[in-house]
Amino acid sequence: MVTQLWLIPAFPLAGFLILSLFGTRLPRKMVPLIGVGVVGVAALITIITGIDFLQHNTAGYFVEQHLWTWFSIGSFSPEMTLHLDALSLCFIFVITFVGFLIHLYSAEFMKDDKGYSRFFAYINLFIFSMLTLVLANDLLLLYLGWEGVGLCSFLLIGFWYNDSVDAEKNAYAARKSFLITRIGDTAMILGLFLLVKDFDTLNISTILNEAPNVWTANSSEAVWAAVLLLGGALGKSAQLPLQTWLPDAMAGPSPVSALIHAATMVTAGVYLLARTHVLFSLAPSIQLLVAIIGAATLFIASFSALAQHDIKRVLAYSTISQIGYMFLALGVGAWSAAIFHFMIHAFFKALLFLAAGAVILAVHHEHSMFKMGGLRKKLPVVFWTFLFGSAALASIPLVTAGFYSKDAILWYSFAGTNGSVWLWLTGIVAAFVTSLYTFRMVFLTFFGEEKTPTHYKPGLAIKIPLIVLGILSLVAGFIELPHNFGHFTPFSDFVSTTLPPVSLLANPAAGETVLQVLAGVLALVGVWLAWQLYIKKPEPLRQFKYGSGAGLFRFLHDGWKFDQLYDVVFVKPFVWLSKIDRRDFVDRIYGAVGFFNVAMNVVFSRTQNGKLRYYLLGIGIGAFIVLTIILAL
């Protein structure tokens, strides 16, 4: 079974092909059957493969399947080869399993949309591309998946292309996301060129094995390779300074936000960095940069989340922020902690988006949290699962999975050899803010008085994914307990066959337990503060928000004004140049030549007046002048 790796991406691809070619002609009931079914089969195969894999998993174990050679020029021949190791197994598990749940959810969520089959076609193509990305054994094949998910993201953000009100906005969000991620992708492909030049191959295993021999640590090639690959990761994972596309990407349908813009695609950057970790070890300065970018992003994004009205934008900023934690972990070399957080984050963030989608359906496509409220009684299942997800996001201690995964990152950022107090401090402050904005969202949406009446009852296809993910958000953390209690670490043991362990300081300044207690207390304080500010005594905050703090709220709401900055620096000049030079000044130059000729034609055609006597006069004068010249010489 394990040798038939290609089947895993093949099923979603088949789903895409069937739906895109015959989607409109299929009966409507067949569409979800195919769309969801193929992903379900892929998830099943993944689980079987995973069980098989676990039985052999020893250090350096991997499974490869060569499909065909893409092309071969000289000694450079990128191959279509699938590669399964612990890291990619983790990812394909999340992609197919969470993907399946989200597909199931969409079957009901999208059932009245006229683009039903188109939706499943796109989302199947997305699953295929994402699987290609994580299973690729060659950076070029990885890039194929990498761009493929970008395409699907573009298509799905702009899915409602002629929604009468939002068509322009959706189209703008779609092309913005594509363009900004493309900037990152371009950096990445430059990195590939560099690797091609120095290694003559893009085979990941070869490069990882050879890099320490070919490059010395801190050599300029190593640094540049790391920077350029990092650029790709920043774009895809919406990290500073390329983070601005993700909040706008929420224009897409909620399942899309859950699957692409929270659980899977945006973590592709994390995967890339983990996959090429050797290159970053060769460029410690860049690895530090990864940590700093992660810390800065998580800090900035968590504060932005605090000032949003739109429930999905809160979640979008929280996604940016949580991926920031993953980058922080990658930056301090805690590879397995990053992957662990990725997995837990996929569960609870997908859950939050799906639940938010149900809420939005319930309140007639209203996105503003201030117009929701009191939904606790009306939507019990949604409320409880949303609460579990929020608890995990806020990392409520001991009972949620988010606590265990985030705790590991905070601990390593403090005690790891590459860590520092400052990174930890940023992380812990943002963790507090996270808890605050998360429960602000919970309280505004589900508590207080009812502002929009609703009679919506989610069906089974929506409830099942919510419940499964809700349970996972609580219990999935137990597969990796901190060292100081339990020391039960099957997850990091599992990925340790692929990723090196983190190195810790011999004696850090504070014990792990102290920090855990601190983090736990801060999370609970955040919940309490949210309760006070938004339910108990909302007046002071409201006064501040519309009074002296308005500017600050505006600033945070606009995501620290990055959009406006880019608009002025890049977008406006380009559009202005295009407009001013629409007629192409080069063409004007040739036009001038043409104009000169026409003008001469006008002048000389005056002389052709048709009067014989004038012509003769011309001849006479000409002859006279010529003769004079000849005689004079």
Next chain:
Amino acid sequence: MSELPINAGLVLAALLFLTGLLGVLIRRNILFMLMSVEIMFNAAGLAFVLGGAKWGEADGQVMLIFILAMAAAEVSVGLALILQMHRLFKSVDSDVLSIMKD
């Protein structure tokens, strides 16, 4: 054989030529223009004859006969064209023909 004042002859030829040229340039009547062309031919012929006499060669006279033959041909064609023109335009004014420039 008495010496022919060759310079005087050439001046006469030049004067005749200029008369013809001026006639062509100034007159608008195409018949007069044709006559002026004839005068210019004769001026050229005179110059040829003078040249032949000066060097004692027959070439000058030969050229004159050529010119006379050509002038005759030219006049016949020219007159035919003028007749045609007169028939079409009811005029012998050369400027009328300027409508043919386009």
Next chain:
Amino acid sequence: MIMIALILILMIGGILAWLLSAVNKNIPKWISLIALLTDLLIIVFFWSNNAGNISFAQNNRWLTEVQYEWIPQFGMSFHLAMDGISLVMTALTFFLGIASLLSSWKNVDKHTGFYHFNLLWLLAGITGVFLAMDLMLFYFFWEIMLVPMYFIMVIWGHENSKYAGWKFFLFTQISGLMMLLSIIALFVIHGNATQVYTFDYMALLGSLAGGPAAFWIMCGFLIAFFVKLPSIPFHSWLPDAYTESPVAGSVIVAALMSKTAAYGLIRFVIPLFPEAAQNFAIPGIILGVASILYGAKLSYGQLNLKRLISFSSVSHMGFILVGVFSFNTLAYQGVLMQMVAHGLSIAALFIMAEFVYDRTGKMDVNEMGGFWDAMPNMGGFTVVFIMASLGLPGLVNFVAEFLILAGAWQYDIVLAVLATLGLIVSVTYSMRILQKVFHQRNHTHSYSLHDISVREWVVMGSLTVAMLWLGFFPQSVIRIAKPAFEQMKMIQPENKEATREANPLQSSSIITFTAKKGGGL
């Protein structure tokens, strides 16, 4: 023999089409279709027969070759030859010829006979250009292309087609004359040196590698090719010509005729003047980079759909210049792929624009929008074409751009980086095409739109399949062109790749790894 047949079928077909149009005005298009299909079948058959025989031996340079005396007094011979590059390009010519014919199947209703005569002779000229191995014969076919194109543009074009036609004619004719001067100069210099006065390509190879004379003669060729490519600053005829032509004209002039220039660069300029070309490398790449960026910027600013697509062509052809002057096999293979890729994608986009125009009668993108509702199939195809144009992996354009840029990186990193920025700006105009026409504000109510017919489905579908097939299996083209590029590598004065392979550290380490990899499974 097969090559003469290819050209003659088209020429005779053209004359027949013209003559028989008197009988019935629907006959000519069937004659064109049959002639082109026959040619395509011949070339496919030839390809599949020869795919196994590709070898790297030096004496086996051509897959097939014919040479007859033509005007021996002046050293001109009728010399046709085909190697992998020509094979790929002729196959592309017939394939796109059929696509352009089918896309305008119902649009041409006046002078149908003369139209199809021009179409077939134009394609015959292009085929001849790809096959001619005598410089005078090459020039002859080069000019044959020009006249039918002019007629197609002027007689069957849009409103402003006379202006466009004249502009096209002047640019290409003047630049063509420069090339003629260069050809004659080369002939004379070679003849004076060797006492063998000939225009034969093989004889002239290596006769004039470097020096000022080589530079100036090369410039003559370059101008002709730069104009036809086109490269900045000679691109000014292009938007008018592409926009005002009827669809078949746009497709052929953009997808095929511009390729003759790219082909000329790798067939003539680099092999005939290896040293002079090396010295021109940096300016050449800079021109390429300028074309990529400026073309993209111009494209983004346009309001007319066909102009938008036209300027994108300038941008894409810039990659060819970058590749040609990067002097390594990666980049050369990339150039060939780009010729195919751009041919397919630009043809596809023009055909899409034509189908939209057929239904709306409009070219202004501001009067379009939301067409996906009414034409989901066309929208789906357009997504593929747009993605091809912005170089999405999995489609052939990506392979081409990747190879060119990876090759350029090995030549000059800074310029390669600048050229790669083209990948970003290509997003701006490509998205504009897709979103302005198929998404955003809904304009469907203004027109009676219907989704694509079977004929249109076949055209767009076959282009899509070709793009995807070559995107995933480009090796079929790369392999057949390999010997030709091996030949080119040999004549280069300094061989960067050789020095790279000679680096003991890298090559040895890669070998040791492949040994290790074997035990992995």
